[in-house]
Amino acid sequence: MASLPRRIIKETQRLMQEPVPGISAVPDDSNARYFHVIVTGPEDSPFEGGLFKLELFLPEDYPMSAPKVRFITKIYHPNIDRLGRICLDILKDKWSPALQIRTVLLSIQALLSAPNPDDPLANDVAELWKVNESEAIRNAKEWTRRYAMDN
Amino acid sequence: MEESMTTSQGGESDMECSDNEFYDYYNSNDDIDIEQIDPRNIDPEYFEYNCLLEEQVDRLLNETVETLSNNLQIPPSLAKVLLHSNQWNINEVTKKFNDNSTQTLIAARIEPDAPPSSLLLTRLSSYVYCSVCATLQHFENFHNLSCAHMFCNECWTMHFEVQINQGISTGIACMARDCIVLAPEDFVLKHLQRPNMREKYQQFSFQDYVKSHPFLRFCPGPNCSIVVHSKDIKAKRATCNQCKTIFCFKCGCDYHAPTDCHVIKKWLTKCADDSETANYISAHTKDCPKCHICIEKNGGCNHMQCYNCKHDFCWMCLGDWKSHGSEYYECSRYRENPNIAHESVHAQAREALKKYLHYYERWENHSKSLKLEEQTLEKLRSRINQNVMSGLGTWIDWQYLFTAANLLAKCRYTLQYTYPYAYYMEGGSRKELFEYQQAQLEAEIENLSWKIERAETTNRGDLENQMDIAEKRRTTLLKDFLDE
Incomplete structure (x- = not known):
């Protein structure tokens, strides 16, 4: 295996030394490109109190290509589908090599605070979010309690 | 009497007086006009076009680029970006540029919409930190676009190669976050050494240029590289002179007269x-x-x-x-x-x-x-x-x-x-x-x-x-x- 680029080493060191509040990202023991991530549900959001597990993988041509990120914990959110895939512009066409793991995770945390039902990935969720927001928020809280609070 | 003598004998004087003396029925040029009836009037499918080879298209595009570059006193690679983002309409670009050059360059993503901060341009030492590969390198190893975002040459190369492999060529932007300044052709080529990468880049950008040019249309025939050129952007019949494919010049699909596209x-x-x-x-x-x-x-x-x-x-x-x-x-x-x-x-x-x-x-x-x-x-x-x-x-x-x-x-x-x-x-x-x-x-x-x-x-x-x-x-x- 090719040696790890300096950029990835630097980023990993900084994530360990100055962790982002509410986010933990730890590289896998056997693969330094694979990170175990935990994001806490933001305050004043339906996800408050939950701990959400994600996986993050840095592809071969990182940072020229965006990292691959996926929710492992089930979550009721209009921009995240059943498989945990995330609809976020900086992970797609708005990716810039100057962005980092830290900025990506912060953006995901911000997405939990501000769902965007007009650019949906999970259609049924987005639909309810638009038609009946209070019921959608109730569902999101229920899912958070059921899937993101134990363990 | 003298007059009739001159005319009947012909000769040089004939030409001088024929205009006002009488109508020279046999020697007038009028009958040539009759033969040259405008084909547009008889044939509703009449269409003027040329089938061009890749080199000919290149020449045609380069001529436009050179003209604009000379007119506006800007480098050819920037003239190319300007033309590409303005449907190759040289008159319109020239007019826009003369009205407001800054705005035109910003709209074509040649210049950033905010002037680069002076911080980016000042160097504290001869070593610069590249935020993409996280290394400190000598400043000679760095390049930047008009936005002044500096990155090391290896990172630029990697960035371009990854983008080209995704089929992106004329639309490659700066690596900085939220920066939309485009990398012009000469900047990209300067950072590409591998011959197959250079070739791919040139091939993809050629396709982009032809597709953005209203007078050019790729022949839709399989594996045909002919480009049809016409200044008449109409739903008329074009026949490729190589593969003989017949298509509508306007939409590039099968010819469909009298129905429109x-x-x-x-x-x-x-x-x-x-x-x-x-x-x-x-x-x-x-x-x-x-x-x-x-x-x-x-x-x-x-x-x-x-x-x-x-x-x-x-x-x-x-x-x-x-x-x-x-x-x-x-x-x-x-x-x-x-x-x-x-x-x-x-x-x-x-x-x-x-x-x-x-x-x-x-x-x-x-x-x-x-x-x-x-x-x-x-x-x-x-x-x-x-x-x-x-x-x-x-x-x-x-x-x-x-x-x-x-x-x-x-x-x-x-x-x-x-x-x-x-x-x-x-x-x-x-x-x-x-x-x-x-x-x-x-x-x-x-x-x-x-x-x-x-x-x-x-x-x-x-x-x-x-x-x-x-x-x-x-x-x-x-x-x-x-x-x-």
């Missing part, structure tokens, strides 16, 4: 959606309306003659052919139910399907006839060979039959494309005129097809006369209905 797109989508129903309903065989024997259509002509009872009938409407040879030919016209507005939704849906099927069947039938007539042409070829071998005329003597077959294909093709036109046409006198002309064309084409299939027994003069009539009908229809 967006209508034919709508029609083809509809046909693709409904094809199963239509296929199910229109079977390949029909029964003779008189003796009810099952008949399979094996030629392009719609004038059928039952081999069993010798009854002449029309394949499309199953009516007696007698009524088709005259001006009462109405098989191409769809008769709408006048009381449809008062009928139930169900009946209206049935009527809508019936109407669509009427046009679809005729459209599909002509398409099939075109294929069958290709076979007729093959049979014709072998029969002509036999004739020539047995001393019945020379190869050249029989050429008129091929001309006739080609003309038939051309006419039937246009006729096929009149059906989507008629389907989307609103009712009224214009539609009546259209369907009248369509019916006329239909009748003449069937006559022509009948005569070609029976070429040996048809008199040559008779056939050539029929060809002339059919082509006249076709151009008349196009003249009246092919939108400019």
Whole structure:
């Protein structure tokens, strides 16, 4: 295996030394490109109190290509589908090599605070979010309690 | 007396006085004008275009780039970005640039919309930190675009290679977050060493340039690299001089006169959606309306003659052919139910399907006839060979039959494309005129097809006369209905 680029080493060191509040990202023991991530549900959001597990993988041509990120914990959110895939512009066409793991995770945390039902990935969720927001928020809280609070 | 002497003797003085003395009937240039009638006026399908090779397109684009670069005093690579983002309209770019150069450069993503912060440009030492690879390197190793975001050369190279592998070329932006400044050609090429990467980049950007140029169209033929050039952006017929593909210059799809580009797109989508129903309903065989024997259509002509009872009938409407040879030919016209507005939704849906099927069947039938007539042409070829071998005329003597077959294909093709036109046409006198002309064309084409299939027994003069009539009908229809 090719040696790890300096950029990835630097980023990993900084994530360990100055962790982002509410986010933990730890590289896998056997693969330094694979990170175990935990994001806490933001305050004043339906996800408050939950701990959400994600996986993050840095592809071969990182940072020229965006990292691959996926929710492992089930979550009721209009921009995240059943498989945990995330609809976020900086992970797609708005990716810039100057962005980092830290900025990506912060953006995901911000997405939990501000769902965007007009650019949906999970259609049924987005639909309810638009038609009946209070019921959608109730569902999101229920899912958070059921899937993101134990363990 | 002297005057008449000079004129009758001719000579040099003749030229001087001919203007005011009398009209020189034989030596005037007027008759040349008569021969040079503008073909646009006679031929509704007249279209001026060139088929260009890749090098010729490159030359054409580079000439425009050079002119703009000289006019505006900017480097050629920036002139190219400007032209690419302004549909290669050099006059418009020049005007925009002269009005407001800063805004024009920002709009083309050559300059950042906010001036680069001075911090980015000041260097504290001869070493600079590259935020992408997280290394400290000598500043000579760094490059930046107009936005002043500095990154090391290796990172630029990697960035460009990853983008090119995704098929992106003219749209590669700076690596900084939220920065949309584009990397011009010379900047990209400066960072690409690998020959296959340079080649890929040039190939992709060439495609982008041609696609953004309103006067250029790639030939849609498979593996054909010809680019058609015309200053007339109209839905006219272009024929590739290499692969012979015929297409509409405006939309790049199959030629479709007299229907226009967006209508034919709508029609083809509809046909693709409904094809199963239509296929199910229109079977390949029909029964003779008189003796009810099952008949399979094996030629392009719609004038059928039952081999069993010798009854002449029309394949499309199953009516007696007698009524088709005259001006009462109405098989191409769809008769709408006048009381449809008062009928139930169900009946209206049935009527809508019936109407669509009427046009679809005729459209599909002509398409099939075109294929069958290709076979007729093959049979014709072998029969002509036999004739020539047995001393019945020379190869050249029989050429008129091929001309006739080609003309038939051309006419039937246009006729096929009149059906989507008629389907989307609103009712009224214009539609009546259209369907009248369509019916006329239909009748003449069937006559022509009948005569070609029976070429040996048809008199040559008779056939050539029929060809002339059919082509006249076709151009008349196009003249009246092919939108400019």
